[in-house]
Amino acid sequence: MNKIDTLFNRARQLRLYGLTAHWDEIATQDWVPTVIRWEEDERSDRSLLRRMRTARLGHFKQMADYDWKWPRRIDRATVEELMTLAFMKDATNIVFIGPNGVGKSTLALNIAYQALIRGHSVLFRTASEMLGELAAIDSDSLLRRKLQYYASHDVLLIDEIGYLSYSNRHADLLFELISRRYEKRSTIVTTNKPFAQWSEVFPNAACVVSLVDRLVHHCEVVAIEGDSYRFKEANERSIAQRQQRASHQSGETEPAS
Template sequence: MSDLESLRTRAEALRLYGLLAHWPEVGPADWVPPLVQWEEDERARRSLERRLGAAHIGRFKPLCDFDWKWPKHCDRMALEALMTLEFLTDATNIVLVGPNGVGKSMVARNLAHQALIHGHTVVFITAGQLLGELASLDSDSALRRRLRHYAAPDLLLIDEVGYLSYANRHADLLFELINRRYETKSTVVTTNKAFADWHEVFPNASCVVSLVDRLLHHAEVIAINGESYRLKDAQERASQRAQKRKTQRPEAP
C-alpha cells in the first residue's frame, strides 16, 4: 500500500468525510498528513481520558516504587510479566492472593492503568461496591443492564474479595457476572482468603464451588505474602513525627 493510500485509509477510519470528498485534489497536499495525525492524537487523548474516568482506578503507587524486598514471598517475574498484558489475548483471569496490606490492590491498579494506556476498556471496583450495587437493584431489567455493564470491559478488576461476608444472593450475582465473562474477557480478583475459605465469604451459598471453578479454569494465581506495607509506613511516619518533635522541643532553661 502506498503512503497516499495508507493516509486515505487513516482518514476513512477517522470518518473525515469532508476531506475524503475532495481527496483527489487535496490528498497529495503537504498539510494533509499532519492534519490526520493531529486528529488521531486528539481522539486517542480524549478516548484515554474517557476510559480513565470510567475505570475509577483512583490514586495508586507506581509499580516502579514497589519495595520488592519487603514481602516474604513475591514472584516479581510473574507480576512484571502481567504488565505485558499478554493474558488478555486468551481471556486468562488473574487472582492475587495474600494478607492485608501487601500490595495486591496496588498491583491491580497498575495493571488497570497499563491496560488503559494500551487502549483497553477497564473497570476497577471493590467487591463490596460491586455486589452492594447489584443487589440493590429492584428490577430485573435494571439488573440485566448493570450486569451487561460489568461484563463488557476488556478487563474487570474486583478488589478485596474476602474482607466482608455476603448473603447467598451476592454469591449468585458474582457467579452470574463471572460466568458472563467466562472464556471471553479477563477478570482480576484480589483476595485475602484461600479458595478453600471462600465458604466463609459466602456462607451457605451453593454456587461457591461453581464460582471458584469458573474463575480458576483459565487463571493464573499469584501469591504475595508478608507483613503489611501500610503498618510499616504508619510506623515509619510515627517514628519520623516523634523524631521531629524531639528536635523541635525547646531546651529547658
C-alpha cells in the same frame, strides 16, 4: 498499498468525509498527513481521558515505587509478565492472594492501568461496592443491563473479596457475572482469603465451588506473603514524629547563654 492510499484509509477511518470527498484535489498536499495525525492524536487523547473516567482507578502507587524486597514471598517474574498484558489474548484471569497491606491492589491497579493506556476498556470496583449495587436492584431488566455493563469491559478489577461476608444473593450475582465473562474477557481479583476459605465469605451459598472453578480455570494466581507495608509506613512516621517532638522539646529546654 502506497502512501496516498494509506492516508486515504486513515482519513476514512476517522470519518473525515470532507477530506475524502475531495481526495483527488488534496491527496498530494503537504498538510494532509499532518491534519490526519492531529486528528488521530486528539481522538486518542480524548478516548483515553474518557476511559480513565469510566475506569475509576483513583490514585495508586506506581510500579517504580513498589518495594519488591518487602514481601517475604512474591513471584516478581510472573507479575512483570502480567504487565505485558499477554494474559488478555486468551481471557486469562488474575487473582492476587495475600494478607492486608502487601500490595495486592497496587499490583492489580498497575496491570489495569497498562490495559487502559493501551486502548482497552477497564473498570475498577471493590467487591462490596459492586455486589451492594447489584443486590439493591429490584428490576430484572435493569439488573440484566447492569450485569452486562460489568461484563462488557475488557478488564474488570474486583478488589477486596474476603474482607466482608455476603449473602447467597451476592454470591449468585458474582457467579453470574464471572460466568458472563468466562473465556471472553479477563477479570482481576484481589483477596485476603485462599479459595478454600471462600465459603466463609459466601456462607451457605451453593455456587461457591462453581464460582471458584470458573474463576481459576484460566487463571494466574499470584500469592503474596508478608507483613503490612502500610503498618510499616505508619510505624516509621510515628517514630519520626516522636523524634521530631523530642528534638523540639530539647531545643526549648536548653539554658540561655
